[in-house]
Amino acid sequence: MNTQALKEMLCKMGDDALIMGHRNAEWTGLAPTLEEDISFSSIAQDQIGHALAMYTLMHEHLGEPNPDIIGFSRPETDFTCCHLVELPNSGYDFSLIRHFLFDHAEILRYKALTNSAFTPLAQVAAKITGELKYHILHANTWVRHLGNATEEAKARLQTSLNTLLPYALGIFEPSIFEQALIADGIFIGENALQTQWMQTIAAILKQTALHLPDVTTIQPVYGGRRGYHTEYLQPLLTEMTEVFRIDEQAEW
Amino acid sequence: MYGGGYIYDPENKNQAPIAEDPEKLAEFEAKIDNGEKIEPSDWMPYEYRRQLIRMIEQHAHSEIIGALPEGTWITRAPGFKRKMALIAKVQDEIGHGQLLYAAAETLGKPREQMLNDLLSGKSKYSNVFNYPAKTWADVAVIGFLIDAGAIINQLANSKGSYAPYGRALKRICAEESFHLKQGYEAFVYLATGTSTQRAMLQDAVNRWWPPIMHFFGPSDKISVHTEKLIRWQVKMDTNDNMRNDFLEQYVPKIWELDITLPDPNLRKNPETGRWEYTEPDWDEFFRVISGNGPCNKERLDVRRWVEESGRWVRQALFKPNEIYKVPLA
Amino acid sequence: MSSLDPRINRLDLVKTAQAENIQPHQHWETYEVFVQAKRGGHHTHAGSLHAADHDMALIFAKEQFARRGQCHNIWVVKTSNIFALNTEDADMFAENNEKKYRNTGGFKVSDKITQYKRSHKHTQPDETD
Numbered sequence: 001m002n003t004q005a006l007k008e009m010l011c012k013m014g015d016d017a018l019i020m021g022h023r024n025a026e027w028t029g030l031a032p033t034l035e036e037d038i039s040f041s042s043i044a045q046d047q048i049g050h051a052l053a054m055y056t057l058m059h060e061h062l063g064e065p066n067p068d069i070i071g072f073s074r075p076e077t078d079f080t081c082c083h084l085v086e087l088p089n090s091g092y093d094f095s096l097i098r099h100f101l102f103d104h105a106e107i108l109r110y111k112a113l114t115n116s117a118f119t120p121l122a123q124v125a126a127k128i129t130g131e132l133k134y135h136i137l138h139a140n141t142w143v144r145h146l147g148n149a150t151e152e153a154k155a156r157l158q159t160s161l162n163t164l165l166p167y168a169l170g171i172f173e174p175s176i177f178e179q180a181l182i183a184d185g186i187f188i189g190e191n192a193l194q195t196q197w198m199q200t201i202a203a204i205l206k207q208t209a210l211h212l213p214d215v216t217t218i219q220p221v222y223g224g225r226r227g228y229h230t231e232y233l234q235p236l237l238t239e240m241t242e243v244f245r246i247d248e249q250a251e252w
Numbered sequence: 253m254y255g256g257g258y259i260y261d262p263e264n265k266n267q268a269p270i271a272e273d274p275e276k277l278a279e280f281e282a283k284i285d286n287g288e289k290i291e292p293s294d295w296m297p298y299e300y301r302r303q304l305i306r307m308i309e310q311h312a313h314s315e316i317i318g319a320l321p322e323g324t325w326i327t328r329a330p331g332f333k334r335k336m337a338l339i340a341k342v343q344d345e346i347g348h349g350q351l352l353y354a355a356a357e358t359l360g361k362p363r364e365q366m367l368n369d370l371l372s373g374k375s376k377y378s379n380v381f382n383y384p385a386k387t388w389a390d391v392a393v394i395g396f397l398i399d400a401g402a403i404i405n406q407l408a409n410s411k412g413s414y415a416p417y418g419r420a421l422k423r424i425c426a427e428e429s430f431h432l433k434q435g436y437e438a439f440v441y442l443a444t445g446t447s448t449q450r451a452m453l454q455d456a457v458n459r460w461w462p463p464i465m466h467f468f469g470p471s472d473k474i475s476v477h478t479e480k481l482i483r484w485q486v487k488m489d490t491n492d493n494m495r496n497d498f499l500e501q502y503v504p505k506i507w508e509l510d511i512t513l514p515d516p517n518l519r520k521n522p523e524t525g526r527w528e529y530t531e532p533d534w535d536e537f538f539r540v541i542s543g544n545g546p547c548n549k550e551r552l553d554v555r556r557w558v559e560e561s562g563r564w565v566r567q568a569l570f571k572p573n574e575i576y577k578v579p580l581a
Numbered sequence: 582m583s584s585l586d587p588r589i590n591r592l593d594l595v596k597t598a599q600a601e602n603i604q605p606h607q608h609w610e611t612y613e614v615f616v617q618a619k620r621g622g623h624h625t626h627a628g629s630l631h632a633a634d635h636d637m638a639l640i641f642a643k644e645q646f647a648r649r650g651q652c653h654n655i656w657v658v659k660t661s662n663i664f665a666l667n668t669e670d671a672d673m674f675a676e677n678n679e680k681k682y683r684n685t686g687g688f689k690v691s692d693k694i695t696q697y698k699r700s701h702k703h704t705q706p707d708e709t710d
Contacts, residue, residue: 025326025339026588029319030554032562033608034350035630035641041343042644045336052332068331088591092565138640145637146568153568239587243388244330250446252330252388252438293668324586347645354629357611363631364603371600384585420628427649550584553594560597566607569633577661579611579629 001184005177006118007062008080009187011070012225013109014054015081016171018071019233020102021047022240026089039138043099046131050106053124061120072244076234082224084167086233093156094164096146100139101168101201107132108196117185140204147208154209161205165213169194169220270298284485289415292358292580300484304414305359306375307486312352313370313377317551319345321385322394330388337434338391344427351420357579358416371556379537380463382545389449389456392442395435397460397502401467403428404497413485416581436505443509450511457506458514465515465532468495499527612638613663614646615656624656635659 024044031037055067064070084102089095110132113125146153172194181187198215205212223229244252276295283290290296319342326342329335353363369375380398385391403425410421442453469491472478481487500520506513517530540548584590608631615624627646632638638657647655666673681687 028326028339028342029323030558032565034346035645037346038343039641039644042648045339048336141636141640149568152564239327242328247446250449251441252334291668327587363608364605368602554589556600557592557594557597560600574610575661576606579660580613
């Protein structure tokens with residue numbers, strides 16, 4: 001098994017989940033209704049938990065340092081998250097559409113990984129898939145409702161969808177280890193994942209008044225998987241690690 | 253989190269007492285004397301309903317406003333465990349607000365009206381949340397000590413006569429035990445950590461001590477008003493008793509870690525068995541409650557932002573023809 | 582104004598310094614939530630919540646009423662679809678425990694059996710044999 005390929009894959013999955021969870025947790029206490037606040041906060045917690053799970057696999061099986069060090073003390077260039085998760089929050093429409101696009105990719109990815117040749121990951125993936133079912137139910141319910149509601153709601157969702165789609169395609173930026181991962185039976189590959197994802201989100205969006213732009217004309221936003229990031233990641237990391245950096249050796 | 257013993261009730265002094273049907277009142281009081289609970293559909297005196305709405309509503313506001321000082325550190329919590337626990341804790345505060353608004357709604361005041369009264373300043377929340385959370389150590393102090401105070405208050409109130417409030421508080425108290433545990437753990441890690449961590453913690457304790465002493469409310473004068481609320485099992489204990497319980501349970505836990513408290517007179521009187529302390533500055537308490545604390549404006553501005561920025565979402569799914577019914581429990 | 586919370590500094594609080602009143606029912610209608618902790622058990626009332634319809638009520642109920650501990654299923658029912666007896670009439674139930682013919686405690690035969698055995702002892706084989 002190509003451990004370099006595996007490490008790279010676990011790291012990008014962990015980084016995506018950590019940064020997405022961090023952004024979504026910015027809504028905790030501030031969401032449109034109390035009930036939604038609770039639901040969306042759980043989703044953020046789950047995502048941070050998924051990051052912890054991936055970093056724990058890296059620590060326990062691939063000789064990486066403990067998860068807190070991986071999450072809280074790497075430089076920006078070592079992060080391999082996609083740009084989609086880095087973008088700052090704006091309206092709730094933006095966060096809901098991002099959640100819809102991101103978590104559909106997540107559930108398909110983790111479902112595929114339940115058959116991974118790397119069995120510790122397959123076991124974790126089975127548990128995570130259960131949690132992601134709720135994320136999908138939540139995202140689909142909101143998108144179906146708001147996507148068929150007032151003109152304002154439809155316009156907001158459509159604008160967010162148009163803005164976020166190029167970034168969402170960046171989730172599937174191929175790895176240089178793509179063929180090794182497929183050959184080793186670790187993962188089905190980003191290409192296959194993207195095809196499944198396109199079918200799923202198109203089917204949901206069809207049930208709404210929203211229009212899915214033609215992805216063949218869209219330039220995906222790549223670079224995150226190779227350590228190139230938006231201007232928003234470094235400030236996020238600086239903020240996230242502010243307390244931790246006071247003393248990285250201390251127990252907090 | 254967080255009832256606090258003080259019920260803000262500015263109108264009460266000028267209000268003429270309502271004449272209640274003496275037979276119904278006697279039946280109602282007999283029920284309470286029997287230890288029976290009052291359900292939303294039961295007959296209840298006007299003043300009982302009014303005081304409960306005030307109290308539960310104020311408690312609910314305290315939860316959703318109380319989410320803000322700790323929320324200050326959500327994006328900066330150090331490490332996975334603290335980050336996830338803090339988000340879960342702030343989530344619980346919102347959840348408690350949700351449960352408490354529902355309990356108050358059973359008495360006939362809609363959630364929208366309660367939120368309007370919060371934003372207009374007509375209705376108050378626990379004063380302690382008008383103070384800023386300046387460092388990470390504040391999160392540990394709030395999670396440990398404010399939640400500890402809240403548990404004392406809420407455990408007492410959970411035995412009160414109004415059933416929906418009691419039911420909500422039972423669940424809330426169970427979740428507060430998690431808050432207290434996670435707060436205490438974060439507190440102990442700082443207290444037993446590096447000199448920087450200890451200094452942060454001591455500074456936070458010093459700043460939070462006066463609001464904590466205010467938390468249970470001013471010393472109760474046993475007025476007719478208080479007596480009636482105690483008789484009706486709306487108020488379950490005096491503010492001074494609850495403050496004393498708090499000191500009894502938690503001061504030793506602070507002192508054993510060599511963290512000091514900024515009150516030279518704080519001690520347990522071995523003869524009376526009660527704690528003695530410098531009387532908190534109640535002028536400061538009333539100054540802050542009437543809107544002049546360090547964070548009052550920000551707290552309400554943020555809640556206003558929440559309502560305004562979420563308006564389009566609620567409007568999109570609003571069905572004007574639905575018939576509103578008061579929730580059952 | 583600068584907040585200590587970086588999240589708050591990213592919001593545009595100035596725009597919302599003046600808020601309109603929240604109109605009645607803007608937070609939607611209420612649903613009652615029933616949680617089944619385990620397969621095979623009863624769904625038990627857990628509380629109520631505000632939601633725009635039953636689909637939304639279900640996604641909210643899952644996290645507000647079942648985010649800790651065991652849960653197998655959830656029902657939501659619009660509050661206005663629940664009908665209850667008047668609690669003032671609870672004395673309808675007062676005699677329940679008096680109706681012994683409905684309860685196991687109302688049927689005791691051991692005295693009869695003992696008495697029977699005692700009076701027929703000579704015709705019965707000895708039990709201790």
